[in-house]
Amino acid sequence: GENVEQHPSTLSVQEGDSAVIKCTYSDSASNYFPWYKQELGKRPQLIIDIRSNVGEKKDQRIAVTLNKTAKHFSLHITETQPEDSAVYFCAASLNAGKSTFGDGTTLTVKP
Amino acid sequence: SQTIHQWPATLVQPVGSPLSLECTVEGTSNPNLYWYRQAAGRGLQLLFYSVGIGQISSEVPQNLSASRPQDRQFILSSKKLLLSDSGFYLCAWSAGLGSPLHFGNGTRLTVT
Numbered sequence: 001g002e003n004v005e006q007h008p009s010t011l012s013v014q015e016g017d018s019a020v021i022k023c024t025y026s027d028s029a030s031n032y033f034p035w036y037k038q039e040l041g042k043r044p045q046l047i048i049d050i051r052s053n054v055g056e057k058k059d060q061r062i063a064v065t066l067n068k069t070a071k072h073f074s075l076h077i078t079e080t081q082p083e084d085s086a087v088y089f090c091a092a093s094l095n096a097g098k099s100t101f102g103d104g105t106t107l108t109v110k111p
Numbered sequence: 112s113q114t115i116h117q118w119p120a121t122l123v124q125p126v127g128s129p130l131s132l133e134c135t136v137e138g139t140s141n142p143n144l145y146w147y148r149q150a151a152g153r154g155l156q157l158l159f160y161s162v163g164i165g166q167i168s169s170e171v172p173q174n175l176s177a178s179r180p181q182d183r184q185f186i187l188s189s190k191k192l193l194l195s196d197s198g199f200y201l202c203a204w205s206a207g208l209g210s211p212l213h214f215g216n217g218t219r220l221t222v223t
Contacts, residue, residue, distance in 0.1 A: 006154075032209040043201060043214040044155070051209060089154060091212075098145065098170075099212060103154040 002027040004092050006102025013080050014110050021105045023090035024072040032093035033066060033073050038104075039086045047088075048075070080109045113138035117202045117215030124222055130175075130189040132218050134202030137183065142204040144185040145212065146177055149199040161185060162207075197222045 003026040013019050025033075031052040036044035050057045050064045050073065057064050061080075066073040077084055087106050091099035117134045124130060136142050143162050147155040157170045159177035167177050174193060178186045185202055199219050203212040 034211050036212075043216050044212075045214070046211040049211055093209065098143075098157055098160045100157070101155040 002030060002092055002094050002100040004090060004100050004102045006090050006105060008105060009103065010106045010108075012108045012110065015080060015082060017080055019075075019077045019080055019084070019107055019109075021075045021088055021090070021107075022072060023074070023092075023102050024070075025092040025100075026071070027092070027094055028068075028071060030092040030094050032099075033064070034091050034093070034099065035064060035075050036089045036091065036101075037086045038089065044089060077107075080107075082109050082111050085109045113204075113213065115202065115204055115213055115215045117218060119218060120216060121219045122221070124192050124220065126194055126222055127191045130187070130192050130196070130220070132187040132200055132202075132220075134185045134187075134215055135183055136185075136204045139183070139204070139206070141182060143207055143210075144179060145203040145205070146175075146185065146187050147201040147203060147214075149201060149217075151198075155201065159187070192222045194222050196220065 006023045034049035037047045038044040048062050048064050050066050061078045063076040085108050087104045089104050090102045093099045114137045145160045146158040149155050161167050161179045175189050199217050201217045202215040205212050
């Protein structure tokens, strides 16, 4: 089955700096790659996604890049703010819409 | 708009007791439905998913089971809880392949 690895597990940045989280996946048939943000004690919520026919997608301060050949994708957050502090999960979707998740990255943005 | 309801929010159960968690979706038809479990400080593990009424796929061997008696209702059950069943259980729905997951608020289960 699909295996998703996510790095780093923790990331601490200064407010205003950029943050980058990277994921690799194993199954070349995966074609949908969402990113979720989970605040403490709450449910994960989609922040951005990318499909395999696209190399990059941007939404304000958030961007995702996909390298299908290398089977890795990354989340980029620019001009980080304290409210960006949360756990971020990447996922790869293969069949029936079911997603395999990475183990998460705890992002801390220091004011 | 679509909404997903999951209850209860918290549950404390003794070892060996039964479990029933319920999830319902409103505002959409024939959704894919999922049960995920999240251990403390860990990622999300897919337990079950369903593409239609009565169709359940299990992803990991365990003492839990799932049922989908109606199109927009998904139930997670156990006959006898184990300590290792403690965790944060999340129900989710999606419109299918290539669609994002929409999670419920979760149930924090503690087995004592």
